[in-house]
Amino acid sequence: MSTESTGGSERPDPAVGGRWAVADARFDALPVHAAMLHTGEVLAFGGSANDERRHDDPHPAELWNPVADEVRVVDQTVGGDVFCAGHSFLADGSLLVAGGTHAYDGDFEIGGVTLPPFSGLDHAYAFDPETERWEHRGYTRHGRWYPTLVTFGDGRVLTAAGLTKHVPWVALRELELYDPESGWRRLRGAGRWLPLYPRLFLLPNGDVFYAGSYNTHYTFPFSLRGFPTAILDVENRRWIDLGLPNQSQREEGAAVLLPFRPGDDYRTRVLLVGGGTPGGDVAVAAAEVMDLGAITPKWRSVPSMAHARYHAYAVLLPDGTVLVVGGHGGQSGHSDGDGDDGDSGFDDSDREEGAVPPSPNAVREAELFDPETESWTTLAPMGVDRLYHSNALLLPDARVVAMGSNPARRVDELRIETFEPPYLFAGERPVVASVAESVAWGDELAVETPDADTVDRVVLIRQSSTTHCLNTDQRLVELAFDSRAGEELLASVPDEPNLLPPGYYMLFLLRDGVPSEAPFVRVERTE
Numbered sequence: 465m466s467t468e469s470t471g472g473s474e475r476p477d478p479a480v481g482g483r484w485a486v487a488d489a490r491f492d493a494l495p496v497h498a499a500m501l502h503t504g505e506v507l508a509f510g511g512s513a514n515d516e517r518r519h520d521d522p523h524p525a526e527l528w529n530p531v532a533d534e535v536r537v538v539d540q541t542v543g544g545d546v547f548c549a550g551h552s553f554l555a556d557g558s559l560l561v562a563g564g565t566h567a568y569d570g571d572f573e574i575g576g577v578t579l580p581p582f583s584g585l586d587h588a589y590a591f592d593p594e595t596e597r598w599e600h601r602g603y604t605r606h607g608r609w610y611p612t613l614v615t616f617g618d619g620r621v622l623t624a625a626g627l628t629k630h631v632p633w634v635a636l637r638e639l640e641l642y643d644p645e646s647g648w649r650r651l652r653g654a655g656r657w658l659p660l661y662p663r664l665f666l667l668p669n670g671d672v673f674y675a676g677s678y679n680t681h682y683t684f685p686f687s688l689r690g691f692p693t694a695i696l697d698v699e700n701r702r703w704i705d706l707g708l709p710n711q712s713q714r715e716e717g718a719a720v721l722l723p724f725r726p727g728d729d730y731r732t733r734v735l736l737v738g739g740g741t742p743g744g745d746v747a748v749a750a751a752e753v754m755d756l757g758a759i760t761p762k763w764r765s766v767p768s769m770a771h772a773r774y775h776a777y778a779v780l781l782p783d784g785t786v787l788v789v790g791g792h793g794g795q796s797g798h799s800d801g802d803g804d805d806g807d808s809g810f811d812d813s814d815r816e817e818g819a820v821p822p823s824p825n826a827v828r829e830a831e832l833f834d835p836e837t838e839s840w841t842t843l844a845p846m847g848v849d850r851l852y853h854s855n856a857l858l859l860p861d862a863r864v865v866a867m868g869s870n871p872a873r874r875v876d877e878l879r880i881e882t883f884e885p886p887y888l889f890a891g892e893r894p895v896v897a898s899v900a901e902s903v904a905w906g907d908e909l910a911v912e913t914p915d916a917d918t919v920d921r922v923v924l925i926r927q928s929s930t931t932h933c934l935n936t937d938q939r940l941v942e943l944a945f946d947s948r949a950g951e952e953l954l955a956s957v958p959d960e961p962n963l964l965p966p967g968y969y970m971l972f973l974l975r976d977g978v979p980s981e982a983p984f985v986r987v988e989r990t991e
Contacts, residue, residue: 469847818878
């Protein structure tokens with residue numbers, strides 16, 4: 465049985481602040497990467513998991529079942545260390561993973577930079593949720609450590625950024641495309657200097673948006689001019705600069721596509737939150753929104769969060785709000801896991817349960833951003849710090865799961881914590897009685913529900929894959945629906961593959977902001 469967590473403060477009303485609970489299940493290894501599979505389980509993996517001693521013997525992946533609260537180990541190893549790889553979902557629901565760690569960093573430091581730096585792996589794999597097996601998917605042209613992957617509407621995957629396999633490591637402008645049918649090739653003419661783990665998103669017109677936030681340890685000399693927000697015109701292979709965010713220091717911040725609504729013609733808006741200076745000495749609470757439907761798109765400051773957050777994690781919720789969790793303010797101030805932990809109440813039994821000593825500057829209170837009012841609400845505090853190498857993603861039952869944290873090498877947080885947002889305490893939930901397993905773009909989706917008369921929103925949320933505050937898969941698309949016949953709703957699926965990239969989505973019905981549990985529906989082209 466899970467244990468409710470209050471973060472050491474007074475327990476708030478869950479109808480106002482939501483409720484956190486630490487699960488009974490624990491991971492065996494640090495979950496650096498996480499993905500919500502269409503089978504209902506969460507895939508977690510980390511390769512060597514920031515432990516150079518495991519580089520030649522990486523940890524196997526694990527599967528957490530959020531219903532049974534059980535963790536299983538995937539009894540298979542891959543041929544490389546996928547620690548700090550990039551990933552996104554393919555059309556068939558497999559998770560494509562590319563890059564990782566070819567070699568760990570050295571022990572010589574100059575100007576705050578460790579030499580040699582980490583070097584990138586050139587392997588690619590895909591995890592099949594049905595067979596629960598990894599399959600080798602060829603080799604990238606370059607090794608990539610901290611790359612970003614984005615799935616296009618035609619099922620191909622863009623791969624960008626990352627430290628290379630060999631000297632000079634950081635000098636990688638080249639972009640690559642993965643085609644499930646033909647493998648890897650260079651995207652000629654589209655090269656650009658990008659930071660590590662750039663926040664990239666597919667736009668409804670097929671272009672790719674870079675939000676200006678990033679994760680990187682090696683920015684010099686590129687950081688002298690910053691990393692301006694930009695759009696890649698994929699068809700013409702050219703980048704269009706949109707300028708720096710108003711708060712340009714956004715290392716370890718989060719960006720998210722705000723909900724696509726039929727009422728505003730699926731207009732694209734992006735939220736950028738948190739982050740700070742390289743190394744995390746100064747964290748920021750600033751938030752900005754860019755409306756890409758404007759004649760001249762530019763960042764517009766909106767009210768700041770209550771807390772500055774370095775290592776911020778943003779999760780789209782079914783009601784269209786954005787949950788921001790985790791991180792720390794100012795310097796990380798982490799414990800190294802040894803010695804006296806003062807009055808924190810932390811002891812050896814906590815270590816045995818896979819816990820990490822509390823960090824002085826950790827931010828435990830969750831915050832909720834409402835895109836309609838552009839306002840923030842402070843929610844209940846989590847019970848576990850979530851710092852570097854954490855993850856947070858939406859579950860089909862409309863809860864959020866947070867996992868991981870690695871404030872220092874070989875200091876691994878293995879506990880799992882779930883969050884019930886306030887909407888789960890706001891009334892009876894609508895029910896999805898049945899729905900087709902798949903639907904094509906441009907078709908109608910029939911949803912059987914006893915609540916057809918009272919449902920006011922139908923939304924699809926793409927399954928997530930997360931690492932290092934980055935989630936390129938995450939998007940919410942609301943469906944228009946006009947037909948109610950008895951206990952059936954007919955919703956219209958837009959005929960726009962770049963708005964709804966092929967793959968699996970959670971289908972939520974909402975009534976007065978209260979979501980149903982979600983079955984998975986595959987969006988695909990049918991002949």
